[in-house]
Amino acid sequence: MNPPMQPKILKIFGRFAVDPYLLILTVLLATIGIFTLHSAMEGNQEALTRHILHVGIGFVLMFVFAGIPVATYKRWGLIIYLASIVLLIMVLFIGEVSKGAQRWLDIWLVRFQPSEILKIATPLLLCSILAYRPNLPKFLLSLVVIAIPAGLIIVQPDLGTALLIIASGLLVMFLAGLQWRWIILMLVLLTAAAPVIWSGLHDYQKQRALVFLNPESDPLGAGYHTMQSKIAVGSGGLWGKGWGNNAQVSLGFIPEHSTDFIFASYAEQFGFVGVCSLILLYLLICLRGLSISVRAADSFGWLIASSFIFSFALYFMINIAMVSGLLPITGVTLPLLSYGGTSIVILLASFGILSAVGKHRPMMRQIL
Amino acid sequence: MDDYKFKRVFLSRVVIVLSILLIALVGILLQLFSLQVGSYEYYKTLAEGNRFKIAPIQASRGLIYDRDGHPLATNKTVYSLEMPSRFNDKLPQVLAQVGEIIGTMPGEEKHLNQVSNYLTGVYNTILRSNLSEEEVAKLAINMHQLQNVEINGLIMRYYPYKDLFAHIIGYVSLLSAKDLKRIDPRNYRGQRYIGKTGIERFYEQDLHGKIGFSKIEVNAKGRFVRKVDSHLSKPGKDLMLTISKRIQQSAFDALGEHNGAIIVMNVHNGDVLAAVSRPSFDANLLGYSFSHSAYQKLQANPFKPFFNRAISGQYAPGSTIKPVVALAGLSYGIVGQEDYIYAGPYYQIPGQERHYRDWYKRGHGRINLSGSITQSCDVFFYDLAYKTGIRRLAPFIKRFGFGKKTGIDTTSEASGLVPTPAWKLATLQQSWLPAETVISGIGQGYLLATPIQLAVATAAIATRGKHVVPRVVKAIRHGGEWKEQPVQRKKDIQLQQSDWDYVIKAMRNVVHRSNGTAFRISHNINYLVAGKTGTVQVVSMPEEGEEEIPTELRNKLLEDHGMFIAFAPADKPEIVIATVAEHSGSGAIAAAISRKVLDAYFSQKRAQ
Numbered sequence: 001m002n003p004p005m006q007p008k009i010l011k012i013f014g015r016f017a018v019d020p021y022l023l024i025l026t027v028l029l030a031t032i033g034i035f036t037l038h039s040a041m042e043g044n045q046e047a048l049t050r051h052i053l054h055v056g057i058g059f060v061l062m063f064v065f066a067g068i069p070v071a072t073y074k075r076w077g078l079i080i081y082l083a084s085i086v087l088l089i090m091v092l093f094i095g096e097v098s099k100g101a102q103r104w105l106d107i108w109l110v111r112f113q114p115s116e117i118l119k120i121a122t123p124l125l126l127c128s129i130l131a132y133r134p135n136l137p138k139f140l141l142s143l144v145v146i147a148i149p150a151g152l153i154i155v156q157p158d159l160g161t162a163l164l165i166i167a168s169g170l171l172v173m174f175l176a177g178l179q180w181r182w183i184i185l186m187l188v189l190l191t192a193a194a195p196v197i198w199s200g201l202h203d204y205q206k207q208r209a210l211v212f213l214n215p216e217s218d219p220l221g222a223g224y225h226t227m228q229s230k231i232a233v234g235s236g237g238l239w240g241k242g243w244g245n246n247a248q249v250s251l252g253f254i255p256e257h258s259t260d261f262i263f264a265s266y267a268e269q270f271g272f273v274g275v276c277s278l279i280l281l282y283l284l285i286c287l288r289g290l291s292i293s294v295r296a297a298d299s300f301g302w303l304i305a306s307s308f309i310f311s312f313a314l315y316f317m318i319n320i321a322m323v324s325g326l327l328p329i330t331g332v333t334l335p336l337l338s339y340g341g342t343s344i345v346i347l348l349a350s351f352g353i354l355s356a357v358g359k360h361r362p363m364m365r366q367i368l
Numbered sequence: 369m370d371d372y373k374f375k376r377v378f379l380s381r382v383v384i385v386l387s388i389l390l391i392a393l394v395g396i397l398l399q400l401f402s403l404q405v406g407s408y409e410y411y412k413t414l415a416e417g418n419r420f421k422i423a424p425i426q427a428s429r430g431l432i433y434d435r436d437g438h439p440l441a442t443n444k445t446v447y448s449l450e451m452p453s454r455f456n457d458k459l460p461q462v463l464a465q466v467g468e469i470i471g472t473m474p475g476e477e478k479h480l481n482q483v484s485n486y487l488t489g490v491y492n493t494i495l496r497s498n499l500s501e502e503e504v505a506k507l508a509i510n511m512h513q514l515q516n517v518e519i520n521g522l523i524m525r526y527y528p529y530k531d532l533f534a535h536i537i538g539y540v541s542l543l544s545a546k547d548l549k550r551i552d553p554r555n556y557r558g559q560r561y562i563g564k565t566g567i568e569r570f571y572e573q574d575l576h577g578k579i580g581f582s583k584i585e586v587n588a589k590g591r592f593v594r595k596v597d598s599h600l601s602k603p604g605k606d607l608m609l610t611i612s613k614r615i616q617q618s619a620f621d622a623l624g625e626h627n628g629a630i631i632v633m634n635v636h637n638g639d640v641l642a643a644v645s646r647p648s649f650d651a652n653l654l655g656y657s658f659s660h661s662a663y664q665k666l667q668a669n670p671f672k673p674f675f676n677r678a679i680s681g682q683y684a685p686g687s688t689i690k691p692v693v694a695l696a697g698l699s700y701g702i703v704g705q706e707d708y709i710y711a712g713p714y715y716q717i718p719g720q721e722r723h724y725r726d727w728y729k730r731g732h733g734r735i736n737l738s739g740s741i742t743q744s745c746d747v748f749f750y751d752l753a754y755k756t757g758i759r760r761l762a763p764f765i766k767r768f769g770f771g772k773k774t775g776i777d778t779t780s781e782a783s784g785l786v787p788t789p790a791w792k793l794a795t796l797q798q799s800w801l802p803a804e805t806v807i808s809g810i811g812q813g814y815l816l817a818t819p820i821q822l823a824v825a826t827a828a829i830a831t832r833g834k835h836v837v838p839r840v841v842k843a844i845r846h847g848g849e850w851k852e853q854p855v856q857r858k859k860d861i862q863l864q865q866s867d868w869d870y871v872i873k874a875m876r877n878v879v880h881r882s883n884g885t886a887f888r889i890s891h892n893i894n895y896l897v898a899g900k901t902g903t904v905q906v907v908s909m910p911e912e913g914e915e916e917i918p919t920e921l922r923n924k925l926l927e928d929h930g931m932f933i934a935f936a937p938a939d940k941p942e943i944v945i946a947t948v949a950e951h952s953g954s955g956a957i958a959a960a961i962s963r964k965v966l967d968a969y970f971s972q973k974r975a976q
Contacts, residue, residue: 175378232415235414237404238408267404276400279396294382317396324396
């Protein structure tokens, strides 16, 4: 069967066409992000401009990646992964420290976080491993594939990102059909290892978990962020204070207000109505992504698309949960809204990959 | 087929993950709803609380003037460098940094003051007080280097005359926990200073004014962002005192190196024209020019410079009580105006051995009441007191205001003591001895009086019975007009006109007759003075079996106190003076001191 006639606009972009729904939604979200950041950064033009630049780069990459055939991803998965690991190791030795963690690399005028690359490189490799006849050896290999970057990132120390990589990796394994008995075994092992893990945590990480359970116990210290965040969110009310009126944030009550806690600024300005609208947009992206996933041509497509989209869902839900006080401070940023160059670029790139998957229509009979 | 099965499993897994995520999403939405809609009011209030702080606006303290309009207590803005006390562990570094910017002060770490802001409960450590303009500028430029410090401007009390009015006006110093009990804390939010003694304390409510509030927006560091709302403060009321700076200065200088007190008072309305106490101290040392070492020295001074002798000093009146005792004798008919006795060198209670000696070793010889006043004959008064008896003498003395506070409008007034048998039994659990009656006649024994009480009693004699209530504040100004304070009077002391005349004449002779104990001061005088000297023993005369005479001030010096009371002009009295010159040796010296002050009063066209 010939592929259906494609709309004219797509023809212009040709092979680099991005899924239109995804495009519209991400543009919308990115725009909201820019407006919110404008209030949150109160006049830091330089940073805002840098952010817009990154957004631009991200969209460019989105188109580029959309044009790369899916087969390429399958083939290059390993190499991309290994290259990222190398970069990650480089970070440990020559990395820049920022906010108490060594995460950044400054190479040829470009400053980025290799750990962000691994957020898609790892699932990519995993999907290519597990897409065909997943069996126990392959699952075990997957664990190794997950463990290496996770371990390197934990050492930075960046527990949040490491956990995310572990989570998205396990997600792929789960989606690929890991038998229940292995899942249960893993859970049991995890529970047994919990005390060991706890003692291995840094003090501040332990404190975050403890204070999470009772933020009021340390209002000026560790519980401060959560409490202030809730105050900012709550004070937005139903309709919000209006664009630009994020007093809680602009007066410095919310630390990290343009990165991890950007949602607080958004919630304060746009209220419950605004928050629901935002969540709706995220949900729509997820729906679109899932739609692409289940209609994908092959198992690799199913896996990679669903893993990306579920990870995306995980990110925004964890972040919102953290900002509204349901989870301890984790360091997970809000996708497309938070200020942070690498993450936006990587995210938009991943949507490009999604688009590529969506367009992939090999000449074989559709399953289901 | 593998793919088919795979997809099957895959889809089921997708459904599972999706369900979990959806449940979580519902949870999140519920939480958001709860925050933004359910508990909206709660978070809105917290948000307001975060942002807005109520900052107090200091009220300008009322000024204090003397009766001629000279400002005696003013306000000056002082800048200090402060740091919240919770950062005290960083003190050494901070002080080092400050030292680099404006130079170090030796030994400053030892005595840093702490102050608290009762509104926020924030305790600050004062790193440097009294910054000069230059230091303020240097610090302001370098503020970014210094963490957690701030420059605070405060309005502080300043006394241009330093030690001249330190006792009567008192001073303003740091609020302590004790002070909280006597004020309305709501009017003292963010205030550090309060009147501690004297007029500053007695009239604190009038002087303090009402603090204002400004609602300010702050950022997370508590730093001021902008003012949102404000209620202006109301300045305190100004006070005009009855005190005359000129006379106060002359009294202060006249007393010179002697410790003691001088009171100059208007006989008709109780206006206190001067109230001096020495040793004195620079009142600024408690506030504006606070110096810990200077304060310590003053505290350790055995002559107690902080003690207001004019109002709180209790002395045995000595011979200055004789005019009152004389009036008692006349009033009860114990003695007549022309009754003469033979006064030898000593007196004996009938039937007793003990000698009560006269200061004049030879004895005065044949003498009547008037002469006994003029020449201060002890023997006459021993006898008179004995015959009158303590049960009549004590109440009579009390009629002149002794043993009770005068009611002057300032703090720490002492009530003196008029001993009675009942008092002695109750207080010392001993019975009264006739000896004590006898020595009461010459103002010794348990009898104690303050200089202000002496002034009031003398004024009563001068006016033939007017019993005034002394006052220091003449008028209060609130806004535009001066409002005169009411003059208070106690019940007149009713005695025979002839009795008054007699005693007044005898007191005139003290100064203007050659045998008067204060005759020397009449040299070159152009107004008439009526007075009475007193020489008060500080250490009891050695006599076996006699009780220890309690004294108010314990000291090692053996010299007697010199005292002098007087009113002038004797024919048309305007003012009284009561002078105590500790350890000066004799009342004549106190009289000489008083002469200088009286001259100052009369030299100018009679000051109102």
